Amino acid sequence: MSERVGKRSKRVRLHNTFVSDQLQEAFAKGLLKPGLNVPQLEPTKAVNNVEGLKKCLAEFKKNLPWAERLDLTNYPAADIVAKAEGRAQQPEGGEDVSAEDDFQREMYFYRQAQATVLAALPKLHKFKIPTKRPEDYFAEMAKTDQHMQKIRKKLLLKQAAMEKSEKAKKLREQRKYGKKVQTQVIQNRQKQKKAMLSAVKKYQKGMTDKLDFLEGDQDQRPKGSAAKKQINKKGPNSKKKYKDKKFGFGGKKKGSKWNTKDSHDDVSGFKAKMAHGKGGKHFGKGGKTNKRPGKETRRKMKARK
Known part of the structure; x- marks a missing residue:
C-alpha cells in the first residue's frame, strides 16, 4: 500500500x-x-x-528488507454486508467505486486497510516482530521530568492557595453565624430573665399563687423535690395573707390610714372597757395579768416534775 x-x-x-x-x-x-x-x-x-x-x-x-519498509499492495477484503444480504460479490479488483460517493469510497479504503492488516500480521509474526504493546510499556514523554516537577509544584501551590481561601471563607461564614446565634441567645436570656423577674414580683405581691417561673430551673434541682411540692401546696403564708388583707395589692399607700367621714361615723368597733381602762392586759388594777414566773421559780417547777 x-x-x-x-x-x-x-x-x-x-x-x-x-x-x-x-x-x-x-x-x-x-x-x-x-x-x-x-x-x-x-x-x-x-x-x-x-x-x-x-x-x-x-x-x-531502496533495496531494503520488508521489515524495514512494511509496504503491502492488497485488494480490499470481502464485503461482509453484501455477503450477509446475499448479494453477488464482484471479483477482486473488479469493483467500480464512484469517486463522488463518499461512503462507498471510505468503505473501500476501510476494506483495503483490513485486508492489509490481515496480510501483514502473519509476516510480522514470522519475523518475530511484536504487534502488541507490553504491559510494562512506558512511552517517552515530550516534557522532561524536571519540567513536569515544576508544573506539579505550581499546581500544588495553586491547590493549597485555593484550599486556604475556601477555609478562610468558611471561617468568616461561621463567625457571622456564630455572632448571630450568640446575639439571639443573649436576647432570649434577657427576655427569660425579664419574664422571671416580673413573675417573681407578682408572686411577692400576692397577685398570683403559681410558681411556673421556677420550672426553668427544674433541670438543676433533683427530681421529686419535696420543697417544690410543699411550696406548690402551701401557697402564701398567713403573714402574707394578713398584709394583703390589710394593705391590699398595691396602689396608694401614703395617707391610707387617715380618718375619713365614714370611719368617724362608724362606731361598731368601739369597746368601752378598752377605752376606760377596764380591759386588756395592763389596763386598771383589777385587770387580769399573765405574768411570767421568775427564773428560780421555773427551775423549781422543773425539779418537781
Whole structure:
C-alpha cells in the first residue's frame, strides 16, 4: 500500500511540474491575461511518460528488507454486508467505486486497510516482530521530568492557595453565624430573665399563687423535690395573707390610714372597757395579768416534775 502511495505522490509532482512549464510558456508568448481564470483553447493531452516515472521511482527506491519498509499492495477484503444480504460479490479488483460517493469510497479504503492488516500480521509474526504493546510499556514523554516537577509544584501551590481561601471563607461564614446565634441567645436570656423577674414580683405581691417561673430551673434541682411540692401546696403564708388583707395589692399607700367621714361615723368597733381602762392586759388594777414566773421559780417547777 505504501508503494501505491509513493507512486501517487510522484505522479502529482510530475503533473505540477508539467502545469508550471505550460504556464511559463504561456507567459512568454503573452497569452496570460489579468484574472484568475485562463481560457484554454485546446484541451491538454495527458502524457504518460513511462520512462520518466520509472526513472523517478528508481531514484527514491531502496533495496531494503520488508521489515524495514512494511509496504503491502492488497485488494480490499470481502464485503461482509453484501455477503450477509446475499448479494453477488464482484471479483477482486473488479469493483467500480464512484469517486463522488463518499461512503462507498471510505468503505473501500476501510476494506483495503483490513485486508492489509490481515496480510501483514502473519509476516510480522514470522519475523518475530511484536504487534502488541507490553504491559510494562512506558512511552517517552515530550516534557522532561524536571519540567513536569515544576508544573506539579505550581499546581500544588495553586491547590493549597485555593484550599486556604475556601477555609478562610468558611471561617468568616461561621463567625457571622456564630455572632448571630450568640446575639439571639443573649436576647432570649434577657427576655427569660425579664419574664422571671416580673413573675417573681407578682408572686411577692400576692397577685398570683403559681410558681411556673421556677420550672426553668427544674433541670438543676433533683427530681421529686419535696420543697417544690410543699411550696406548690402551701401557697402564701398567713403573714402574707394578713398584709394583703390589710394593705391590699398595691396602689396608694401614703395617707391610707387617715380618718375619713365614714370611719368617724362608724362606731361598731368601739369597746368601752378598752377605752376606760377596764380591759386588756395592763389596763386598771383589777385587770387580769399573765405574768411570767421568775427564773428560780421555773427551775423549781422543773425539779418537781
